[in-house]
Amino acid sequence: MAPVWIELAKLGGSIAAILFLFWLARHLNLGGDLRIRDEAHARALADEAICGFQPTDIVIDKAGMGALLKDAQGRHMLIRRHGAAFVARLLDRHSDSRLDQNFLTIGTGEKTFGKVTLNLGKDAQYWAAGLRHMVV
Numbered sequence: 001m002a003p004v005w006i007e008l009a010k011l012g013g014s015i016a017a018i019l020f021l022f023w024l025a026r027h028l029n030l031g032g033d034l035r036i037r038d039e040a041h042a043r044a045l046a047d048e049a050i051c052g053f054q055p056t057d058i059v060i061d062k063a064g065m066g067a068l069l070k071d072a073q074g075r076h077m078l079i080r081r082h083g084a085a086f087v088a089r090l091l092d093r094h095s096d097s098r099l100d101q102n103f104l105t106i107g108t109g110e111k112t113f114g115k116v117t118l119n120l121g122k123d124a125q126y127w128a129a130g131l132r133h134m135v136v
Helices: 004-027 039-049 121-132
Strands: 055-060 066-071 076-082 085-091 096-100 103-107 115-119
Touching: 039 055, 039 066, 039 076, 039 085, 066 115, 096 121, 103 121, 115 121
Parallel strands: none
Antiparallel strands: 055 066, 066 076, 076 085, 096 103, 103 115
């Protein structure tokens, strides 16, 4: 059986390692609450997803978890949070959308992307109509 001071040294080393990892994660902003901050952030995310996508109309979910964007060509892009990042998809006529007062639920048909419900407030009806009349 090891002396008590060795066991205490192991315990102290473990605690120090845990505190260091906590500090490092905090310093690198890992695991933060990721949200779409504003229209400029939504534009940057759209351009990152599809280079050259320039939205003319943007609506952001009230909680910042997702956004809908429309460009001059009538294409609609859906951006949503996925873990510690954002993912985006261009929507087409086969996209499934459902309006429930201020909430718009959109599905792309991809199982990996899933459905997302956005709280768009009074803009929900406008965007639901736009999705029903998509050209692309």
